[in-house]
Amino acid sequence: MIIFDEKEKIFKIDTENTSYVMGVIDEKYLVHIYYGKKLSGTHLAYLLDMDKEELSEIHINYGEKSSFLDRLPMEYPTSGMGDFRQSCIEVAQDIGKYGVELYYDSYEIIDGKPELEGLPSTFGDDVQTLCINLKDDILKLEVELRYSVFAGNDAVMRSAVISNCGDKPLYLDKVLSACVELGYGQNEYITLHGSWARERRIDRQRVGFGYHSVESSRGISSHQEHPFMAVVSEGATQETGDVYAMNFVYSGNFVSFIEKSQFGSQRFAMGINPRGFCWKLGAGEKFAAPEVVMVYSDSGLDKMTSTFHDLYREHLIRKSWVYSKRPVLINNWEGTYFDFDEKKIFDIAKEASKHGIEMLVMDDGWFGKRNDDRTSLGDWFVNEEKLKGGLKKLVDNVNSLGMKFGIWFEPEMISPESELYKKHPDWAVHIEGREPGQVRNQLVLDLSRREVIEYVYESVASILRQANIEYVKWDMNRPFTDIGSSELDADRQGEIMHRHTLAVYELQGRLLKEFPYLLLENCSSGGARFDPGMLYFSPQIWCSDDTDAIERLAIQESTALMYPLSVIGAHVSDCPNHTVGRVTPFKTRGIIAMAGTFGYELDVTKIPEEDRDMIASQVETYKKYCPLIQSGDYYRIASYQNNHYFDCYEIVSKDKKEAILVFVQVIAQPNMHSIRVKLKGLENEAKYKINGTEYDADALMNGGFIIKRPWGDFQAELFHIEKIND
16 A cells, blocks of 8 residues: 655555555655555654654755754665765766756656666556656656555565656666665675685675665676665564565676665665666667666565565566476486487487486587587577488477477577677677687677677577577676677767667566467576566576586575575586586485476486486476475575574465475484474474374474485475364
């Protein structure tokens, strides 16, 4: 519910459990008043801590305007006019830089949610949106702040649309999407850091005075940082404490920061990274800033996680896939790398089909002259020396086994050793006269050019039109360097990376429109573009190139902080693991991969018979629990990242009739008998059965469930928990 109290000059956005409150002072400035647990009334101006009880009593002392603004909790802070804290917007004119001062103009409350042109965003019915219009009459600039809430969910969706209402161009040097003033108090902030093969490790730090940020300037959301930040009260746990979190529905450069001012107030914001960004906004043009999902929890991280999971399942993932059973697939990459032909692919499919695997995905190496990673990206035609008889024949043969077929692409890239590069070297992102920096022997295509976008689309679509291909793995294996375009004017070079991201969204949207049945899985050298922007197009994203089960415990735990398990690409891979060399039991690999999309990444014809014989039962178990994994509430019980010897999590159905508990003993300890874990989310007065034994729910949640320690490292168990009917 969204209201404007005319008397109090208060905007109030209520969800089921939270309130977000703003107000207008001196008929000029939109200020932030409160965000937190739900409030009943609107007499809230005193919470501004500006020594007044009513907003109408607060006036600017123009002799101390700068001091006034530097203390004021601004809803969308600007630069250059006296607020010396971090801003949300910076704008230059063609004759030089000017400060920005936005005054409140008007508002509108609408049923529904406007789209953000060219950008993914949450969608659905039973939603309200507040649009607040701010103006800078000197710059002829308008900013529309948008706030949307869906019934039944506590998230607040934030975005901003910038309009040039003048007759001269403006240059947007910085446009963030959301800001919230958190007031005072001792807080900590949680971010996710990493690198290739060790994405999204949880980092928790105290908020001290000054500026604390995470960001990507790599052209993608990146392995190294993640477009998520949570500010939590000191000592907050899974079940207790205040949590303020932001997640960016965007797949390019981002920044998120928490800044503690001289007075102890804290400003928390997120948006496109201004580093390397400058957007020329012509007369009459608009710029849409991507959406930020903002969540408040008064009951720790579990409640935050639940809010994100429910929102993304109901309002971000394509409805055709969100709760449908995904095919259990086998990918040949770690099984063969580039060394395969049509016979090898078919042999893998034939053996896999005997064990209940439902789809064969042919990875890198099927096109051009691609026998290693040094050539052929951009040459999207089938290598018929490797796949004799062509693609359709192979797909038909795999389909004859009762299996679906999928294929790998890396459409955004070009190899210097390719036919495409010989014809169009200018199609690569580059700085004229400089030797380009390659990663994985490849360059980035310049998707700011329309002809490049059309070439990429037809390259992918023409392959899909040739055969019954039902799955695409869309990869992107390098960050941006040498950022320049031979197509764009000099004053538009700062638009390249944002234009690239918009082009990727356009390409994937068009692909799904032409091939609506397609299961699209995004990938970026593993998990470098695992973000809500990609999730809008693909209901699953490859989580990490590190498929080691024990490494995946930390990666998948952190990913599940805000993303549903059903979107986490997770496979059973070969041992010794190709990344870390660890040997883990096949059973353990299977159980851990079930906290995701579930599949296999190996040569099924070569693994030990004992392991191969487990596949059918693993597939059957996954299918049995798939609806629960896709729709249930996820709870973190224990973290291997914290205790260093065991991991534990639980998934509980919405109706609380069943649950599964996963326990992984990472490191065995000597002379220890058992482990007690306290379950969560069960119906308090009900009885449940585990392994044939009945338990009271309150005993399981308050006293705990006893797990006898298995013998040896890397051992996993999955427990099914069923409610006993009255």
